Amino acid sequence: MPRFSVIVPVYKVQGFLRECLDSILTQSFADFEVIAVDDCSPDNCGTIIDEYAALDPRVTAVHLPENVGLGRARNAGVGHATGDYLLFLDSDDVYTPGALRAIDERLTVTDDPDVLVFDHVRMHWWGRSGRSLTADLLASAGTDTFDIPSSPQYLRLFLVAWNKAYRRDFFTGHGFTYRPGLYEDAPVTYQALVCARRIACLDRVCVEYRQRRQGAITRTPGRSHFDIFPQYAALFAFLDEHPELAATRPLLFERMINHFLATMTLTERVLPEDRPAFYRKTVEFYRRYRPEGFTPPDDAYRARWRLVAGRVYPAFQTYALAKRLGGVSLRKKHELGKTTTGTIKRTLARTQRRRPRDPNLAVYSAFSHRGVLGDPAAIHHAARTLAPHIHAVWVVGPDDVRRLPKGIDYVTPDTPRYHQVMSRGTYFVSNVDWTPGLVKRPGQIHVHTHRGTPLAHMGVDLLGHPAATYHDDVRTMLRCADRWDYSLVSSPYAQQIWDRAFPCHFTSLPTGAPRNDVLVRGDRMRTAALRERLGIPDGNTVVLYAPVRRDHRTSYVPRLDLEHLVRELGPTFTVLVRLHPRDAQAPIRHLQMRDLQRHGLLLDVTDEPSVEDMMLASDALLTDYSSLMFDYANTNRPIIVHADDWAVYRAARGTYFDLPSAPPGHVSTTTEALTDLFASGAWQDERSAALRADFRRRFCTYEDGHAAARVVSQVMLGRDYPSSVIPQQDARQLHGLVRSSLPDSAR
Template identity: 35%
Template sequence: MPELSVIVHGPNTQDHLTGLLASLCSPTALAASGTSPSPDIEVIVAAVGDWARETAERHTPDVQVLPLPDGTSDAAARVAGADLATGRWLHFVPAKDGLPPGGPRTVAEHLARLPDTVDVLLLDHVRSTWHSSGLPSPDGPLLVRAGRADLALDDCARLLRLTPLLGTRVLRAAFWRTHRTRLTAAGAPDGTPFDEPYAARAALLLADRVACLPRVAHEERRLRPAALPPVTPEQRYALVEHYEALLGLAGDRPAVHDVLYELMVGDCLRAFARGGMPEPVAREFFRRASLAAVRHRPEGHRNPVGLEGVRRSLLEEGAYTRYRALRAAHRTRRAAGSAARTGGRRLGTLLGDHHYRRALRRPVDPELAVFSAYWNRGVACNPAAIAAALAELAPWIHPVWVVTAHHAALLPPGTDHVVPGTRRYGEVLATAKYLVNNVNFPDTVVKRPDAVHLQTHHGTPLKRMGVDQMPFPAAARGLDFQALLERVDKWDYSLSGNSHTTRMWQRAYPSRHVSLDYGYPRNDVYYTAGADDVRAIRARLGIAPGRRAVLYAPTHRDYEAGWVPHLDLAALADRLGEETVLLVRGHYFYDGGAGTAGSTSPLTSLRRGGRGARIVDVSSYDPVEDLCLAADLLVTDYSSIMFDYANLDRPLVIHADDWDVYRQTRGVYFDLTAEAPGPVARTQEELTGILTTDAWRDASAAKARAVFRRRFCEYDDGRAAERVVRRVFLGQDEESLPPVLPLEERTPAPDPEEASS
């Protein structure tokens, strides 16, 4: 029988479960041999949903996996996990939280020394948020002061003031089995935000004896409130029910009752002060809290002096209107001071946005949609594909594109557009029903309640994105992550091409937006283009029939000032011969030329050297999808173009000469060199060897590509744009949308060889 059962439970929220299981199954968590889990510790994962199950199964046999359906509550998952446990003690760890390296072993060793009279071991913890980690909790000093290893709660009632986290309580298995019902359903409706705090405090109230271990053995990860589902009225009222049930468990124990009463009144007042409750809900919450405060008021209890005492007295009196007036007066005083400090700056901002602010008072136009792509560079990417489908399926909705003055001259004829800073620009942003972008609109854009913001993104993430860039200085340089998340909070929908992307967007952009797992509309063309299209594109690019076209598309590197060539293209072209043409696509961060702004393109000298027929700079050619359709194979490094190109089921080769530097400076979500879509070259010589033999298209390359396509081309089937328009613009429900075709039933566009036959 193991000493300790660690029961990890819940969904893989924002991918936190991945890190938790990695730490649990690391060598420091294993036995001294390093080859098998410690016999004193077992790990059970009550995995809620497919993502949690898949994540947990990667760690078998070190963990036991109990799959549970999506929507299973934390309380139900804890019960299910405990039913499988065989340890003498149970440690419940939410999947979103963490454990320090070696923490379970330290806990197990301490448990083995406890007397049989102890039911609950209390642990210290640290706190983490999206922007900080390892913050000390206030519990440490309280645990140290408690001192003894075996004590009754009545003798140390202040332990109820410990942060109510079940992860900081380790329960004797026999104790759990005896009180399971009272530790789960009673007092906190299953699934409410107060379910875990109720269980954490109920465990102390029900225990005969408790012990303390003032060592950090748990990490509480606090999710952004903006990433959590809206709190329902019933969930708000459950806070009062939570405390009334706990006070019922306290029974005739004056010291315990007094502490719980103080906690209840303080928590209710804080919940009310935070606001966010609609008026009828706020009034009813105040009424219920007032009744509970009077009903459970200890005999001889006296409120503190000062403002806090006034608040508590008004609560006991049920004086809702006077309490609101007191809060309003206090807020007015604070707001006046703040306005005086920032008035000048805000006045300038408001004057600059005069037309936009005035337009915000006009009704939203349900037939107006604003589109933008790549920081206002023109009609491109997912927004362009959505706009095209919109013209076909909902032609009454008028699209307006936001473009810079420089890019306006390059727009397709007849494209209605606005330039940032103009009067009409502010008007359309203020009144459009739909705002579609593959990056973000400016911080000053207001999210109107009846407007719809669709974030389409512009790639599948290999590199770290959003708040995941914070630990990487080269990637995080100049980024304001708080401002970023405020922009993210305006999203209603976030588009995804595969479940990997969905999961990474959840962790990189923690907010409440709805994920549309529909595929990327820009990739529809890879299933709708025909042989005529492929031939026409190659003809425009000057690629003669029968010549092999290699598309080389390197990505941007945060640690380089501009495009630093990682290949000697002249030497490569010479080695590949006359029958191969290199299409070289520089990253769009370099302003359409394969070099930094204002600099000479590294390709210029090659063209002057007479190799123009074999090396073609297509950095300014749009759309990039045409280049993919024209190419026989793609050579890239870490660019997300590889995920799009994989839809064509054509050969891909990875040139990863600086992989170690790239992943250390930018951060990545998976090891591309181990999970590549084809052969991987670490040097130019290796790349040349691949391209001058059949290695680029042999059976091994095809097998790697098939695995890659199954993972990353999950939702792309040629109808992504239609699904987006029907769901977002026409309001159709999920069941009525075109289903995603299985991969084996899709037919990509013909490759150049097929198109020429």
């Protein structure tokens, strides 16, 4: 008997079905059966199901002789189920990696409850969105079990079939069946929840819920949405047959009327001409099923409840119209306020620009105002010692102020003092461009530190790569670069790239990257403190995994089977995962990593403010095409490149050289090959060291641990600082390397 029976009702989803079935069959937990029910689908779904059944004995194909609808197709699947637990998955949705293992582990911890509820994420056609609105409710349950009379708030959980695991003998023993028509989830979900003596929750996203652009019945308006009424009538008929559940009747009545009110106002469900009839049915159910002594809830629907009790649709319609007009009025008022505020701010800035510059004022920003970070932070710290007369002010976003170190003077964007500082400062240090609207005054000095040495195309070289410029305008980039006075570079290679990518009037300073000073010099005490803070066991080998963002993808897509990797590495390895900042909010980050982190298999350090700290704390870097490899080479620790999609990445983004031909260490293209590198010890062999040394000679030429001091001396104090020695042979090799990577027209 398998642990799970996964029932997949199938109808007109041939474009999504394979992805759905693959998401089940490739789960790391394998003790399950799949019952795919072909609801007499007119497309090729039946053939696809048979194909999977022929290839995998865990798949059972059920073909219905006629179309019976989603609910009764699920019922047919239940009739073939033999597992301990029933799970339902719609055939255009998918399970997230590791979902079944996580569900099994939570069921075991909670001693096999009647129902387990887990979380989901919506997957729109343009990309993924955030977690469900009840995520906090799921988290608050912990590993306890409960019932609805003692915890009625859990009736607010998402009303669908596919976010729950039902113990099969509980489900069939109560005779739960799905009815025909839409909203078939409602009766069964509520019946199961109020009958269950032990309910558990799993605070983990297990399902990606596809929001189809078209074809979804829930987004097709029409009279079919009146099916909601007989579904709830069936629920209350069930309550009539079970007087022992009478205490839950007021709770379910409240949920029912709120469901009606929410559905009626959705234009993608109830047509305007059908709303009077829908309203009358709502009033009818209100009168028929209202429990004696019931008090309407004090929530967002309270006013609508009163109108329903009054039974007059014109009054309800007037109220709804007033709410919409009120929303429009607020938007207009907000737009007017923004226009007025903008005029005031521009006037303030012009006034400040008439005042003299402050020769001892330096303005810093890093990563679009995220805090005291990166190269600007290293320059700031050096200036406090070498140029203490220069006052530093950081531009920091409101959400990041709380993370500032003590003693940092800061301004937030678009405040009066911000305009004062930006108008009167002399030195401007940043690793990203200042806002396009910034007016640079004569005598102001802009230092652009960049964010590492580039492998992928930048600036004008992005032209012809539409995926890479979808969110960035090259013309705007160049206008911002026109403000640069100095561009910091780490090697002749980097200088040639920046000069080509940004054909503007700036001076390249061969300083090295200030944030890399600590990587060049090393800091054992800081490294030990970091490992202790992160909870890394003594003696463990720490691997920092830092993948780059794929501009041709609308959302983060994992390139590694992290679960396989960390389990193969074993307990003596600790993997730190740091995603690109633009992927930090990707739901898949939470789906893939939260569960592995709970089990101590990896640490998600994406939100750690300092990437230099993560590099210091690690023994090796695992990356694909991230510019961190150029920084990490300064540690002289092993680097492994996982280049499974190099050809695609190079075509989509463009690169300045062929990384697999000139890597900083061993190169892998599959998760299996990568695990073999670690298992065999090759990741830190002599070849790895030789490749790294050659890479460091070519791309870290000016890195000597004194970059920050060099910038402060040359830019703020006007003094020369000894430069690193540049071997001429290496410089010539680099020139040839760069030339060979550029188009003929640029050579």
